Amino acid sequence: MRTFKGGKHVPDNKDLTQGLAIEQMPIILDYYVSLAQHIGKPAEAVVSAGDNVAEGQLIAKASGFISANIFSPVCGVVVGIEKRKNAQGATIDCIHIKSNGEQKVETLQPLSNPTREQIVARIAEAGIVGMGGAGFPTAVKVQPKDFVDTLIINAAECEPYLNCDNRLMIERAKEFIEGTKLLAKACNVERIFIGLEENKMEAYNTLVALDGVSGEKDAQPGDIVVMLLKKKYPQGAEKTIIYACTKRKVPCGALPASVGCIVNNVGTAYAVYDAVVNGKPLYTRVMTVSGRGINNPKNIQVRTGTPLTAIVDFCGGLKEDTAKLVSGGPMMGFSLADLDVCTTKTDSGFLALTSAEASTALPTECINCGRCASVCPMNLMPMYIDFYATCGDTENAVKYGACNCFECGTCAYVCPAKRPIVQSVRLTKMRLREKK
C-alpha cells in the first residue's frame, strides 16, 4: 500500500455524511463575499453600493500576480463593502450583496477544444484557487518555473469528517475527470495520478469504470492512474501525497514543482471543468457540514459568502451539547467563536463538534513520550519545538524544524499531555516574521 513515513490513523467519522448526495443550498437573502479568499493580495472591488449584479458577474478584480477574481454568487444589489471577521479571526473587507430573487446569470464564453494558453487564461479569469484549503491561485500554480512531468490530483481527503471531494468524485466523476485532463493540459504534462485513501472505494470504483482511467495494476500508457493510498493522516498533505504517488521527496523549503510535480485538489479540477466547459466562474463549491453537534449532517453545494447561520439553519440547527465550531476539517481547520462568519472558495467543511468529539482537555507537562516525533510526517522533533517556543527561544525552535512544519497537527493530536504543539510552531513562525 502506498503511503509515507509517520502519520497516524485518526478515527475518520466519515460515515456521518459518506452516503449523502450533494444538496443544493437554496438562495438566501444576504451574502457577504470576502475580498481575500486566496493567498496573496486581496482582490479590488469593481462594484459599489447600489449596483445591480447578476449571478456570476465579476465583482472584484485580481490586484496582482498572486491574486484572484471574485464573482457575485447571486443576482441582487450591492449593499456596500463591510468589514467582517473571517474564519481565521482577521477582519477583512466583504462585499454585502442582497439577493433580489431574479435568475439573471452571467457566464463566460464556454471553450471547446481549448489550447493550453486558453485554459490557463480561463483559470485565471474564472478566479480559480486551490480548493483544498490554502487557496493558492491555480493559474500561477500551473505555470511553474521548473520542468514538471506529473499532475497529482489530491483526492486523499485525509481530514476526518469531510466528504466533499469524495461525493464530487462519485456524483460528478465524468466532469471531474474532464477537469483533470484540462488541468493536465494547462500544466503541460502527460502523466496524471489521482491519489485517494482506501476508505473511498465507492469513488475508486466509479472512477476506474470510466474510459481512460484505471487502477494501478492494469494501467495502460496514457491512462489516468488512480492510486489507492493508505488510510492515514496526513496522507493528503502536498509533500506526503507526492511521496506516496511518486516516491519523490520535495526538498525542505522547495515547491512541489522542484521534483516535477503539481498537486491539485478534486474541487479545483471540477472548478476548472466548470469554468472551461460551462463558462461558469468559481462562486460555488461543495462542502461537508458534519459533526455530532449538527442535527442533519449534509454535503451541500454553497455559494461563496453564505453566512454560516444560514447553513446551520439549512442543516437542522445545532444541538445543545455543541462544544466547538470548526471551519474546515478538524485537524487543520479553524475553531470559530460564533457563527458570524461567511463561506469562501476554500471552505471544505463546517463542523459542529460535541465535547465528546472535540478535546477540551487542558495542556499538562510534556512527559517526553516521543509520540509526536514518531508520527511527524516531516520527521521533526515537535517536543523540542514546543519546549523552546514556550520558553521563547525561537532560535532553538527553528533548529528543531519549526519552519519545515506544515502544521498538520498529527503531533498535537497524539500528544497525551495535550501540548499545543501547532500553536507553538505558529508562534515561532510569527516571531521569525516579526524579527525580519
Added chain:
Amino acid sequence: MSKYVYSSSPQIKSPTTTKRIMIDVCIALLPAVIAGIVLIAMAETSRGGSAIPNTINAILLMALSCISAVGAEFVYKLCCKKDFATILKEFDFSSLVTGMLVGMNLYSTSKWYVAILASVFAIVVVKMIFGGTGKNLFNPAIAGRIFAFISFGAAFGGTMHYTEKYITGVNGGYIVGATPLQGLFGEVDSTLTNLDLLLGTGVPGCIGETCKIALLIGGLYLVIRGVLNFRWPLVYILSTGVFSVLIAWITGYSAMVEAAGTNANSVLLGYYLQTAFIDALGAFIPSILSGGLILGAVFMATDYVTTPNTKLGNYIYFLLCGALTAILRYAAGSEVVSFVILFMNILVPLFDMYIVRKPFGFVKAKKEAK
C-alpha cells in the same frame, strides 16, 4: 466570551492522556505485585513456618510506599501554595506508579520506614525538585531503590526467600558452567531450572521482581494498549543475554586454556572454543530471567521521561544498557540493573543533544557561490 471552545488546530485530540497511560502502567504492575506476594506466602509455608509475618510485611510495604509516594506529591504541592482542588485535578497517577515500583523493589523483610523514606526521596528529591512530571532527570523509582539500598543496609533486607520448586530434580543451566551469574545471589539453590526462574518459584529477590511471567504479562498489556514500544525492552533484554553469553564464552575458554597449560595445541584450542561456546549458550536464558532485569527493562528503563527521543538514540541506549548490565554483573558479581539504568539516565541528555533527526526532504545547505 463565546460559549464555544476556541483553540488552535487540531480541533480534535486522541483520547490518550498522561493519566490514562499512568493508570495503564499501574494495571500492568498489578500481576507482578500479586504474584510476588503469593510467592512470599508460599515460601513461608514451604519452610514450615507461618506465612503471615513476611506476607503481611510485604503487603504493608507495598501499601506504605504507594501512600507515601502519592502523599509526598500532595504535600510538596501544598507547600508550593497550590490549592487542594488544583492538585487533585493535576494528579496524574505518575506518583502512584513510582510508589508501586519502589514497593516492588523492596524485600519482604525490609523495614517499614525504608518504604516510606525511599518513596518520599523518589518523589520529592528526584522528581518534584526537578520540576515534577516529565522534568525528572532520573527514573524516580530507580533512584529511590538505590537510595534505600545504599543507605539502610540490613534494614533494606535482602534475605532470600525460597519456595517449593515447580519442577524438582532437573539440573538446569543456572549454576552449571561458568556463567557470570554464579555468584549473583550468594547461597543460591543450584537446582533452579529455567522454568523456576520464569515462574519465580524458589527464586530469591524483591517483592515485584521474582515472577517474570507476571511482569511479561504486564508488559504485554502495555504493548497492546500502545503505551510501550515492544522494541525497547526487547533490545535491552536480548542485548543483556547476548553479552552474557559472550562473556561466559570468553571466561570459559580462557579457563580451559589455563587448565590445559602447556598441552594446548591448535586442535585442542579449537575444541575448547567450541565447548566453551556451547557451555556459554546455557547462560542466555538464566541471564535474562535472573535478578531485576525484566522488571527494569519493561517498567523502569523504558520510562518515557528518561529515555532518548529518537529511534536511533533509543536503539543505542538500550543496547548499551544491556551490554553494561552483562559486563557489570560479571565484574561486580551482584545485580546491577538499577545502577545501570541510573547511569544510563545521566547520558540521556547527551543522546538527545547529538542525535537529531533530519527533516523529510533534508538538503545539505549549499555553499554560497563565489
